[in-house]
Amino acid sequence: MTTLASTEGVVVEHDVVDTTRTVARRLGTGGVFIALGIVTIWALGTAVRAGHKTALKFDAPNTYFSVHNIDLPGRAVIIALGVIVVLLGLWQALRGFSKGTLPIATAVVGLAFMLAFLCWVSARAQGTQVDVLGLMQNSIGLAVPLILGALAGVMCERSGVINVAIEGQMLAGAWAAALFGTVLGSVLGLVSAAVAGGLMGLLLAVFAIRYLVNQVVLGVVLNVFALGLTGFFYDAFMQSNTASLNTPKVLGEIDLPVLSHLPVIGPLLFQANLVVYLAYVLIIVVDVALFRTRWGLRTRAVGEHPKAADTVGINVLAMRYRNVVIGGAIAGLGGAYFTVGSVGGFSKNITSGNGFIALAALIFGRWSPRGAVAAALLFGFAQALQVMLSITVPSIPSNFLQMLPYVATIVAVAGLVGRVRAPAADGEPYVKD
Amino acid sequence: MTDSGAVPDDVPAEASATAEVAAPADPPVVPPGSGSSPRSTVGGTILVTLLAFVTALAIGAILIAVSDQSTRDAASYFFSYPWDTFSRAGSAIGNAYKALFEGAIYNPHTAANHTAAGYLGPISETLVNATPLIAGGLSVGLAFRAGLFNIGGQGQIIMGAIFAGYVGFHWHMSAPFHVVLAILAGMLGGGLWGGLAGLLKARTGAHEVITTIMLNYIAFFTLAYLLSVRGFQAPPYGQAISNPVDGNVHLWPLLGSSMRVHAGLLLALGASAFVWWLLKYSTLGFKLRAVGANPFAARTAGMGVENSYVTVMFIAGALCGLAGVSQILGTNTQITGDIDAGIGFDAITVALLGRANAVGIVFAGLLFGALHAGGSTMQAYTPIDLVQVLQSLIVLFIAAPALIRALYRIKATTGSSGAALAKGWNG
Incomplete structure (x- = not known):
């Protein structure tokens, strides 16, 4: 090597x-x-x-x-x-x-x-007591899907495929988790969420890599597709058969031994459900894999300079296919958090734009797993703060508070990040001469 | 950067030449197996569009059959009596698509009344739905040509509706001034909201995909707030709905008061003529296309790339503002929380289907307007979300002509690949 x-x-x-x-x-x-x-x-x-x-x-x-x-x-x-x-x-x-x-x-x-x-x-x-611990717990809860979505973005974009379709992959995951979670059990629901997200990722990969469709455009179209398809199936049979098709058991809280009893950290990090622990694992795995393994080196090479990567014998397209599908699966898991991970049943457009915020977190975090996680936590905090303030400071109109996460995103992206440098070949299809 | 084959036909020769000369290093984005002909033939384009439409309908038909309860019941004894499954699926598909046609083009049942509304009602509905889609599609399409991706249609439409609506119900003056002022106010509102995204990109480099999405939410919550404020909200202040606009500012109905199609359609068509002129003949349009084709070359040639971002996003915002105007002064009379009605995002698919050119967008807007109009009558048979699925599939297939050609074994005659010029994050 x-x-x-x-x-x-x-x-x-x-x-x-x-x-x-x-x-x-x-x-x-x-x-x-x-x-x-x-x-x-x-x-x-x-x-x-x-x-x-x-x-x-x-x-x-x-x-x-x-x-x-x-x-x-x-x-x-x-x-x-x-x-x-x-x-x-x-x-x-x-x-x-x-x-x-x-x-x-x-x-x-x-x-x-x-x-x-x-x-x-x-x-x-x-x-009056301000529940700081509760605020932080909510922040993490709201950040988990964003973290998973942003990691999905890291997987795709580091290998050179723009993923604007995070929202669609999450929505597919949320839908599949609710439907198959009801029929097969919540844990298998999670698996099917990853499969559904992965399939959406495969669509993205095929059209971006095989058919060279403009990737930003493709992402937006796939979002519409996912929104339409999940809404269609929801209306067609889930809504009328809620009991048998749309009432998955919410994943139970798993308290890790010892760790969950630590003050502050315990209730904050180690009294959570399976999706949250999977998110922890994925953060570490993606970060380590991207910067410390052969796979990661190859992924970054493919995303920065595919021609050079091809010259040394890396199969650029196979690398991209694999990463985009894995990325989609991770986003699908993030989507599952909205159904089996928190409220249970699916409803139309249940991800409500979180995939786009995950995308903003990815860019704010400059395409690095750690940065993306930090940004996702920040956005989660902004959302949790909004919820807390609407209760503790009722004099501020709630609509202004609801804007808070989005204003924070604009300030963050415009004020702190500015011109960002994506992986050099991000969004460029690779065509062998 | 796409290759010259993707530059639509109405681009003057010197523009394509600029693009080619300016960007020799860009990797060619020719679909594999496409022919050497750099210009797309109109016939080939229409054929691919038609086949994309048919393929999308075919996939939609499968979805209808799967979602139909009686078909599923019949499928449970498929192996003992398969014909049942097919006939029930056939009737489910037939009913749904018949309703789609009757809602959008011509309905023999209402035509039997022998009234104008009976004959032309479906067409009127199609045109009503197409009006804001055309205006929004022009907005997204224009931004595409300048290399920008305007996902902020929703916010710009909302802002347009707020401005136009406020002038419409709060100011009182004689009719012709009032309606013109309300329309201009709406365009200004949308323009400012779009221009803000352009300004942020020009000054700080914040990518417009992110900022326009966030501005959508901010506009949405601004509207929600306004709909709870005295002076904006309609008495008795129980519902989140605005005061009704004056009769003065209503865009007049084109086919009599029994049908909904209104003068907003003329505004949208006028806007498309303007955009066509802007892109084809004006200096500004040439600049915008140059920036869209290659911002580095444009900067080298002395063009103010940053200024052009602000300008194009302002105009794009104003076009979405026009869609908002059509919504509040034409289709509705009061602003509600969902005044946008998903048009902001549908406009993206319209712009893509119309290949980001003014004439194409009018036809794309009409097609999707028809799908929307028909969708509401089709609801009786199958969920309306099918329209969204069809819309996204059509655009997906059109963006990947190689797939359609492979499916139908058509020889490659065109090099066109969608002609959308939006770039990645570094663009």
């Missing part, structure tokens, strides 16, 4: 997104941080009366020991967090964080702002 080593050299070089950070850019980021800090201090800090406590709940039953819920003086905490954000902003503006530490600094800024915001929510209602 010595010949492959040179390919790796090329690929790695491409992987580095070299945006020579200009002074203007540095000052801009710093300015945004400082502005956010000042907003925190002024708008949130001063809005809270000095005496009001803030209470954040991290506790859950059935853990080894109880984490006491945190009661803090509201205003002081918010102002302290605001000051941290301002200081980070000043550092960024004056000295500038290095390329490696800037994402961490950005994460700290975001976290501090969110904490200050939650303190504000709690303190303005005179110390």
Whole structure:
């Protein structure tokens, strides 16, 4: 495999997104941080009366020991967090964080702002408990299908096939899981969800690779196809025979021994159902496989420079077929989360655009499994926050809160990501000369 | 980048030449086995379109048979009496497609009344459904030609409907001004919403596929909010529905008040003439096509690629705004949460079927309008979602002419492969 080593050299070089950070850019980021800090201090800090406590709940039953819920003086905490954000902003503006530490600094800024915001929510209602643990649990719950969808995107696009049809693959998976989950049992329902997603992936692969159809267009058309087909079958026989065809048992919660009793982490990560654990496994498998195995090297080579890959003897088309079908199967699993993983029965358009958000997460995460997972968690958090705020702060019109995840996506994609570099051959069909 | 064979026929020679010269390094995207003729023959294109339609109907027929309860009952004793299964499947398919035809083209039962509405009612329904599809299809098609993929039709239609509706029910003035103003307001609303996506792409590089999808949701929830606000919501404030627009701004019915087809159709046809002129004869259109064909070459040639993104998305948004206008001033009189009615996404399939050219889009809009009109009468026999399946299959087959040719053993005479110029993420 010595010949492959040179390919790796090329690929790695491409992987580095070299945006020579200009002074203007540095000052801009710093300015945004400082502005956010000042907003925190002024708008949130001063809005809270000095005496009001803030209470954040991290506790859950059935853990080894109880984490006491945190009661803090509201205003002081918010102002302290605001000051941290301002200081980070000043550092960024004056000295500038290095390329490696800037994402961490950005994460700290975001976290501090969110904490200050939650303190504000709690303190303005005179110390009402804010269930932070519940919020995080919901975030993960809402993020799981997005994570699986985004991983599906990674599988396809790293090997050079654009997958806009994540939504359709998820929908097919959700449908198959509900139907076959009812007839054959929930676990086999999961398997059939993966098969259905994989079949949708196969359609994508055949038309993109064999018939060279424009892949973005193809993805949109396949979404319509999946929406129509699942809706058709739902109306044709599932709706009228709900009891026998559309009432799968919801997958039970599996508490991992020991781990599930750890405080905070236990209830957050290890009291979940099979789909969630599969998602954990898939995150690790895809990440390791993509960057540490021969398969991953070949996949990336095919996605970046198929001609070079072909020259060293990799079967480009077979590689793409395989990856797209596997990707579709992963998205199908993500779709199953909407039916057997949470509510049970299928209804029309049950994925309601989550596949597109998964696509945004993929791009936001710059086509890397870790980045995509982080982005999916962020979008999950935005959705969970929206649900929480609609209960705790009823004065904000709920429709504005519902926009939150989508506004966050636009801000993220436009403000933080900007011009992204997809795998070089993403969307380019490969035709042997 | 597609090869010159995919450039539609109405592209002037110099544009194809620019594209060819500018992009020698691009891999050719010729379907395997396609002939050497670079120009698609009109006859071949029509034949492939027709066969795609027939194939989609055939697959639809299988779905109808599978979904039909009596056919499934008969299939349970298939081996002892197979003819039953076939005859029942045949009648299920026949009934459904007959209803589709009667809803869309000509219905002998209503024609027996010997009224104008009886004869022309189905055609009127087809045209009503086709109107916003044509406007939306032009929007998506125009963006395609500039290398952009406008999935934001839904949001732009909603914004168009909000602006047009607000002018329609909140302002009061004499009739001709009012209707013109309402139409312009609707186009402005859609244009701003589309232009926002263009601006985001030009300034930050955010990909329009992502931003337009997100803007769809934001527009949807904005409308939901407005429908709960006094001044926008209709009294007695119980339902999420807007005030009705003034009678002044109603687009007048073209075939009398008994049929729904309205002057929005003329607007849509006018828009298609405008888009045809824009792309074929105007300097701006040439720029847009150059940017669509190869943005790097266009930039080298001194064209403002970023500005053109904003311009084309504004015009595309305005065209979707026109679809919204047709929805609120013509087809309905009050805005509801689903004023968009899926047109934003259907418009994409219309643009693809029409091969992103103005004349093609009119015919594609008429075809899908007919499917929608017929779908609502077909509902009595089979779920209406079949229309979506048919629509996606037709577009899928048309985008893959090699498949259709292989299925029907047609010799390759065309090199056309759908002519949609949207690019991947790096484009």
